[in-house]
Amino acid sequence: MTEEPDRPALYRQPRQARSAATLARVLRAAEEVAASGGLEEMTMTGVAEQAGVAVGTIYRRFEDKDQLITALSERMLERREEYVAEQLRAAEPSLSGVMDAYARALLQSFTDNNSLFPELLRARGVKSPERGARAILEIHRLLLEATAPYTGQIRRSNPEAALDTAARAVLGACFHNSVRPDPVTGEAEVSRYARDLSDLAIAYLLSPDQRRART
DSSP, X not given: OOOOOOOOOSSOOOOSHHHHHHHHHHHHHHHHHHHHHOXXXXXXXXXXXHHTSOHHHHHTXXXXXXXXXXXHHHHHHHHHHHHHHHHHHXXXXXXXXXXXXXXXXXXHHHHTTTTHHHHHHHOOOTTSOOHHHHHHHHHHHHHHHHHGGGGGGOOSSSHHHHHHHHHHHHHHXXXXXXXXXXXXOSHHHHHHHHHHHHHHHHHHHTSOOHHHHHO
């Protein structure tokens, strides 16, 4: 991946442990408020009340709501990246094991906090980078890294392109589930749906190109 140019600080970083603890409480409160009412309905006053701090405390750290959303995006998307990485590291050492872990990790990430995660992926603060896009690229990179030892098992004519297609398909299905009025929820149903998505991806990766097979 190419190095990104230096970017201005997203918010004023804490220098003391007490300030860091307050910031963590504010971001946790922002996540709770946004998860219950959405980013549009989230207000600085509401976050302050949820965090149990004065609203001025938040404004000393963040210039405006957009900057708070940017910080919240960073916090949540970094956690999702770390979660996907952990699940892929713990995956059964096989192509199907990696795809199982990938599908379940993504589905779980989108299921958490209702629609907040997909909403953050779409959020575009005018003063912040496209953090959601960077998260998707990082998750894709993690998948390619985890599947690298098993690409020889892929029967498509272009294994790398096939993996990209499978990854996009699973990601799209997880995103779609999160915005449906009747999303898959509950441990058993999430596990079943994740296995189904993984099975679809594996069936595609282990099948030769149909057009090439007919010629």
